[in-house]
Amino acid sequence: MRSKLAPLAALTVAAVGLALAGCSTGGGSGDGADVTTITFGNWRVEDASLWEENVIPAFEKAHPDIKVTYQPTGTDDYNAAIQSQIESGTGPDVMMCRPFDVNRAWIKDGYFDDLSGLDGIDGFTDTALAAWQGDDGDPYCVPIASVLAGFYYNKAIFSELGLKVPTTMAEFTDVLKAIKDDGKYTPLALGSADGWQLSYNVLDSLGPNYWQGEDGRLGLIDGTKKLTDPEFVDAFQAVSDLKSYMPDGFESLTYEDQMQLFTLGKAAIMPDGSWDVTAASATGLDVGIFAPPVQKAGDQRYLQEMPDQGVGLNADSKNKDAAKVFLSWLASSDFQSIYVDKVPGFFSMGSEPVEYTNALAQEFADLKTDALLTPRLQLDRLSAGTPPLDDDTWAVLQTVLNDGVSAEDATTTLQTNLDSWYTPAS
Amino acid sequence: MIRTGTRYRLLALFVLPALLVYVGFSVYPLLSSVALSFFDTADGGSVFTGFGNYVYLFTDPYVSERFWNALRNSVLFFGIHLVVELPIGLLMAALLTSNSIRRSRGVYRTLLFIPATLSVVIVGFLWRLIINPLWGLISFPLLGDPSTALPTISLMSVWQYIGIPMIFLFTALIAIPDDILEASRIDGARAWSTFWQIKFPLILPQFGLISILTYIWTFNGFDIVYALNGSAPGPNYSTDILGTMFYRTFFGSSGQVADTDLGATIASVVFFIILVTTAAYFVVLQRRLKTYEL
Numbered sequence: 001m002r003s004k005l006a007p008l009a010a011l012t013v014a015a016v017g018l019a020l021a022g023c024s025t026g027g028g029s030g031d032g033a034d035v036t037t038i039t040f041g042n043w044r045v046e047d048a049s050l051w052e053e054n055v056i057p058a059f060e061k062a063h064p065d066i067k068v069t070y071q072p073t074g075t076d077d078y079n080a081a082i083q084s085q086i087e088s089g090t091g092p093d094v095m096m097c098r099p100f101d102v103n104r105a106w107i108k109d110g111y112f113d114d115l116s117g118l119d120g121i122d123g124f125t126d127t128a129l130a131a132w133q134g135d136d137g138d139p140y141c142v143p144i145a146s147v148l149a150g151f152y153y154n155k156a157i158f159s160e161l162g163l164k165v166p167t168t169m170a171e172f173t174d175v176l177k178a179i180k181d182d183g184k185y186t187p188l189a190l191g192s193a194d195g196w197q198l199s200y201n202v203l204d205s206l207g208p209n210y211w212q213g214e215d216g217r218l219g220l221i222d223g224t225k226k227l228t229d230p231e232f233v234d235a236f237q238a239v240s241d242l243k244s245y246m247p248d249g250f251e252s253l254t255y256e257d258q259m260q261l262f263t264l265g266k267a268a269i270m271p272d273g274s275w276d277v278t279a280a281s282a283t284g285l286d287v288g289i290f291a292p293p294v295q296k297a298g299d300q301r302y303l304q305e306m307p308d309q310g311v312g313l314n315a316d317s318k319n320k321d322a323a324k325v326f327l328s329w330l331a332s333s334d335f336q337s338i339y340v341d342k343v344p345g346f347f348s349m350g351s352e353p354v355e356y357t358n359a360l361a362q363e364f365a366d367l368k369t370d371a372l373l374t375p376r377l378q379l380d381r382l383s384a385g386t387p388p389l390d391d392d393t394w395a396v397l398q399t400v401l402n403d404g405v406s407a408e409d410a411t412t413t414l415q416t417n418l419d420s421w422y423t424p425a426s
Numbered sequence: 427m428i429r430t431g432t433r434y435r436l437l438a439l440f441v442l443p444a445l446l447v448y449v450g451f452s453v454y455p456l457l458s459s460v461a462l463s464f465f466d467t468a469d470g471g472s473v474f475t476g477f478g479n480y481v482y483l484f485t486d487p488y489v490s491e492r493f494w495n496a497l498r499n500s501v502l503f504f505g506i507h508l509v510v511e512l513p514i515g516l517l518m519a520a521l522l523t524s525n526s527i528r529r530s531r532g533v534y535r536t537l538l539f540i541p542a543t544l545s546v547v548i549v550g551f552l553w554r555l556i557i558n559p560l561w562g563l564i565s566f567p568l569l570g571d572p573s574t575a576l577p578t579i580s581l582m583s584v585w586q587y588i589g590i591p592m593i594f595l596f597t598a599l600i601a602i603p604d605d606i607l608e609a610s611r612i613d614g615a616r617a618w619s620t621f622w623q624i625k626f627p628l629i630l631p632q633f634g635l636i637s638i639l640t641y642i643w644t645f646n647g648f649d650i651v652y653a654l655n656g657s658a659p660g661p662n663y664s665t666d667i668l669g670t671m672f673y674r675t676f677f678g679s680s681g682q683v684a685d686t687d688l689g690a691t692i693a694s695v696v697f698f699i700i701l702v703t704t705a706a707y708f709v710v711l712q713r714r715l716k717t718y719e720l
Contacts, residue, residue: 249559251570
């Protein structure tokens with residue numbers, strides 16, 4: 001056995017040696033003398049080819065003296081990776097910024113340069129910039145894209161059962177009940193194994209219609225409102241009420257499982273974020289999107305719009321001039337129209353309107369009409385201590401669905417934990 | 427004959443490279459991590475706080491609840507490995523060395539060891555599909571129920587690493603000289619009593635060693651839980667072990683800001699727990715196990 005493998009081993013060693021030699025010669029030559037290469041750290045591993053084939057070439061065409069290297073790290077490891085890279089001085093020149101509290105901590109630790117005065121930074125609305133401001137109110141990241149959340153539905157199932165898209169919570173319950181009574185399909189493709197999506201795609205999607213978007217969110221921040229107030233308890237109750245329409249064994253179904261359930265045509269409705277427009281329609285299903293239903297007909301409609309990606313400048317970068325040219329370009333509508341078109345499900349945060357060629361992305365964008373927009377409830381200031389309201393909400397929502405904890409008890413736990421460290425900013 | 431002084435200097439010269447690597451990459455990081463746990467580095471500056479972080483870890487209602495929960499879970503994680511993995515590993519090693527399967531011994535040994543060479547991510551993914559309530563074998567949400575989630579993950583890990591104690595004990599068993607076993611056969615001992623009265627006492631030191639190694643591995647455990655459930659392992663932290671709690675605290679999760687000092691504190695506490703129990707084991711138990719000259 002061993003003697004048979006020996007030639008193979010020798011061959012492998014030779015191949016590796018050759019490859020290494022190839023690398024070292026390739027790295028030496030290549031770039032011309034006056035070309036600056038900047039690195040772009042980010043967590044969008046899945047968009048690598050879209051950036052490398054569409055976005056970055058467009059930039060390099062306009063700026064032939066600058067090359068951009070796309071350097072992705074999976075979203076779960078991104079914060080840890082950036083922190084260790086920056087602390088050891090090997091951080092990328094420009095990098096994606098998490099919204100709100102994590103970024104505020106990074107700004108405080110001196111990771112970023114202040115971007116006030118950057119060309120194009122004033123082309124964004126204040127709400128777009130707010131997610132990446134420091135305590136001094138200055139912008140530290142260029143807003144790239146936001147995400148929305150809503151309900152995907154299978155149009156074939158809806159027409160087979162003669163259902164209409166619900167606009168109020170009462171209609172929503174009727175639709176779910178009708179699908180359940182029919183028995184052929186799972187009403188709601190939703191599992192509770194991944195706590196984050198219960199929070200981001202369900203509570204923060206249905207909830208703003210209960211706590212009136214920014215009124216409730218800012219009320220929690222300035223201390224005039226508590227999570228134990230009726231509007232928040234009702235929102236948690238609305239999530240809890242979905243339980244009887246979720247598939248059997250939902251307690252251990254993951255985010256990926258529910259996507260399969262929906263795309264195989266076995267479930268009628270799936271609460272999810274706009275980033276999944278491509279995945280949700282990948283199997284050729286006729287998919288539509290409806291907005292989170294309001295409590296009573298005629299109520300003001302609220303919609304979650306979450307600032308998702310910003311890009312900031314590493315304070316230790318050695319190529320700041322080139323990096324600033326890239327950031328200015330990211331702030332321009334040239335970039336925005338390419339990006340939101342090639343990466344459907346992400347939405348421009350610039351003040352100039354942009355068109356979407358993906359039909360589902362356009363449907364999502366249309367949900368914004370007449371709706372008041374609000375980011376996720378937990379991420380601004382309320383997650384800067386221990387326990388962060390964000391992680392705490394994930395765990396508590398799991399107890400609501402898996403263990404039958406009541407909405408009152410759930411909100412009381414969250415408020416007590418929040419009170420243990422948070423002093424409202426007046 | 428070289429004089430003793432020169433000889434020690436020569437020996438020191440040979441030890442030096444390994445010692446430098448060990449000190450530089452193991453001792454220094456360990457000590458600096460322990461040192462970090464005595465500081466508070468919030469808001470740019472770094473202030474010495476003595477045992478402040480430890481007091482916070484053990485007295486803050488939320489953080490201490492998370493810590494005790496993670497410690498309990500780590501103990502359970504180890505306990506399941508101890509009572510399931512080691513006895514089954516011993517059984518497999520005993521069967522492999524028995525004469526009944528002598529011809530296909532190599533095949534079985536390889537098959538049983540293969541899972542240990544797989545990536546944790548693959549093992550987690552495979553088992554997650556096998557027990558998926560929608561398209562798997564079992565309709566009960568094993569990973570979704572707080573009371574079954576951690577035992578389920580522990581058993582996945584047992585399944586994966588069963589080959590390690592098996593190989594370990596197998597090599598100990600085949601090292602037993604045949605003349606001892608022949609002597610016991612001539613004295614009329616059957617397989618059962620040969621195993622428990624001759625073989626097992628002879629491999630007891632190795633059995634003790636693999637137990638304590640399992641203890642160290644499981645208390646430092648992290649990967650299988652992280653691969654299945656991420657850094658805030660649900661449902662409601664029921665699968666959170668010391669490793670994942672440390673990771674979440676030290677590096678932060680997507681919504682949690684990293685707290686390196688508290689992370690270092692947790693790491694130091696875990697290090698201390700492992701140090702004390704391992705030392706106690708070696709002083710109290712391992713020394714009393716009889717080692718026989720074979």
